[in-house]
Amino acid sequence: MNTFVLLKQVPDTETKIRLKGDNSGIETGDIKWIVSPYDEFAIEEGLKTREAHGGTVTVLTAGPDRCVEALRTALAMGADNAMHVKTDSDNLDTFQVAKALAAVLKQNNADLIFAGKQAIDDDQAAVFGYVAEFLDIPSVSVVIKVEMANDKKSLRAHREVDGGAKHIIESTLPCLVAVNKGINSPRYASLPGIMKAKKKEIKAFTLADLGVAGESARVSESAYAMPPERSAGKKIEGDAATQAKELVRLLREEAKVI
């Protein structure tokens, strides 16, 4: 199996977001960068697939130079190869990023592609669909279980849909699978893994190398705004029975939400 994993470097979930003075984006000065948590599940699923069915796992990202650290994290976990589409900033739109990733995947004849169901910075959850469409291959999203057929020509993916129901999808390969939390428990990088990862070569591409430098952005972003602060409201006193009764009264008569 020639397995690829798409990943994105994002701010740690603990990050307190602050805006730039002109509200054109967020301050990135003191951010701690991590591999997007859903992508860690994708890396683990790639490694498990290799263990069960052979082949190699290549991790691929697009972004500025700092993203190399995210690729090294994946190499330390056990990925075989890493590829980096270098961009000047994070500000390519979904369309442009997907064009670039699809170009690399096409050149390398990926037959199974894992990605996280969304990156936890932009929460857009769209790159997977664009990439699959640009490659003209099927996609399955929000997947919590993957079973590969013995002949490695198809797979079964369990995807979560509304309210706890599941769809079992059978897809031909190549296929792009966007995974959800719960599919596996990502392994930690071992010390030898970390040492080995430091020495591995990371194959870099520019947008021009991939022939996609001419793709113009479909959207622009601006006017970041912080949500209104919420403040502490009423404390309800008394014993448990009194508190419950008073809460229901307030929700009904004051807040009018039940």
Place this chain on the structure above:
Amino acid sequence: MSDIFLVAEHKDGELKRVTLEILGELISQGVQPEVLIVGAPDVQKVAGALGAKGAEKVISLENPALAQYTTEGYTNALFQYLSTKSPKAVIAGATPQAKDFLPRLAAKLQAGMANDCVEFNIKGAPITVRRPVYAGKTSKQVSFVNGPAVFSVRPNVLPLPADAQKSPQVENISADPGNVRAKLVEVQASATKKLDLTEADIIISGGRSLKSADNFKLIFDAAEAIGAAAGASRAAVDAGYAPHDMQVGQTGKTVSPKLYIACGISGAIQHLAGMRTSKVIVAINKDPEAPIFTKADYGIVGDLFEVVPHLTEEFKKLRAHS
């Protein structure tokens, strides 16, 4: 002729409320969209529900193979129809289903897209939307500067429109699902018929203080008594007390119900981000210093094992009287 298209979503023959929320907002911005229904078993019923809220034109894309949702089938059928038009915007509710096919449809239309929008300006030049990012810690404006606008709108954010009593013109079109390579082979229904968290009006969530999966019954009972969906904090999910599809917050679901009741949840930044746009927040926690109290409209300092059963009883009484 409208160049604004709204993709309706229906489940078990019922139209989803978010479709009507978007329809109402479009009409109030002076736009009458063409509403697209894919594979509806009962087109008259769905079209009737749309007309009751002001829709004038409904297109039903029909094919027996579209009765069950597949990513490629929906994408192909919608693209086939839209490619005969010059769409300026294609809009859907930000549901698990739409978020699955919309990126592929946008790619086919060579369009940009934005998911989970909370505001839009359909008459803007360019069309703009606002969407939360970083799990709601901030939001940004997205402008569709090049090509059609494809976007999804978060449920429960826009109000339901008033009744309008239109009889929409319905056009039935034979649609082609094309080559479906990822086939639906089995549907595993949920044990209980639940509303998705993102679409629920009321959510009651439990945290790690529940101490076990069995104790989550307390949360389920309270939720059932008031017709709410049950949620959980990341700590509770990671401890194995609740399944991941119940998780609220960053790495879980972002929700904005009318009422959010957090039981035994301290209020980590990741959790607050996922529920802070709820209209009313209630916190029940033993620790008076828990950060959740700084965001709650109503706070109860107390043991959830004592308070929640009483709350369930009060909900039951309320239901019995109404």
